[in-house]
Amino acid sequence: MSDSGIGFSVKRFVIFIVLCAIAILVFEGMGEVGGNMIKDQVSRTTSKFHPEKNVEDRIKPAFVLEDKVAVASAASDSDASTADLWTAEDSCEQVIEGNDMLQFNIKEMKVSAACASVTVTLKHTGVMAAEIMGHNWVLSSDANFMPVATAAAGAGLENNYVPVGDDRVLASTAIIGGGQEISVTFSIQGLSAANAYTFFCSFPGHYAIMKGAFKVID
Ligand SMILES: [Cu+2]
Structure with a gap:
């Protein structure tokens, strides 16, 4: 034991x-x-x-314009009165704003065929530099919109992202940055109320959102 x-x-x-x-x-x-x-x-x-x-x-924006999104969805509910918020007044003098969030403030411009010439003034209401968030205003026929928008990237900032000597471009401004504004005056003699036209920003990638209809009315 x-x-x-x-x-x-x-x-x-x-x-x-x-x-x-x-x-x-x-x-x-x-x-x-x-x-x-x-x-x-x-x-x-x-x-x-x-x-x-x-x-x-x-890169997420600090705030988003919820009101505008609400208006956009309301407009798509075929409510003509709210849709008008996106449409500029019929005038030979058009003013459009672009911001730091890839937005134009209107989706449609109407000009009378009687206008001797049309002046479009683009205002960049943001603060970002032209190289980063630059905008311009380019007009082409609806059919040429995509080809021109695609070719624009290759033109480079030095050419304001507008293909050089391309007659599919009916009018265009230079690229501007936050706080700047620029105008272009052009004749609409060659444009017809029977045709569809598109305005857009040709800064690479912007045309997907920053675009609208340009209508010539008799
Ligand atoms: Cu732009």
Whole structure:
């Protein structure tokens, strides 16, 4: 029975070793979890300013013109009175605004065929530079809109993103940046009320949103 005392303490010793091992594993595990939490926190905080990370979050506009979106959806509900908010008055002098959120303030321009000439004034109501958020006003026939808009990117900023010597371009202004304004005056003698025309901004990528109908009315 004297062995039982030793056997008992050997058992206790083994249990003690096992407990120690478990304790070490648990502490290591906790250390790793804690370390990863700190690593995560650091990467989340610093990556906010990393030039290649969270780009979407940083270019997200600080606010969105909810009212205009509401008007747009209301207009699509075939409500003629709200649709008029997007349509400029029939005039030989047209004023249109572009902003930092890729928007023109109107979707339709109407000019009388009787106008000796038409002047379109584009105002950039934003603050961003021409190289980043520049806008212009370009007119083409509806049919030529896509081909001209596509060719425009290749023309480069030095040509105001307007294809040089391209007679599909019926009128165009230079590219302007925030706070600037520019006008173009042109004859509409060659235009017809029977044809559809599109005005748009030819800054690369903008034409998808920044476009509208240009209507000549008899
Ligand atoms: Cu633009």
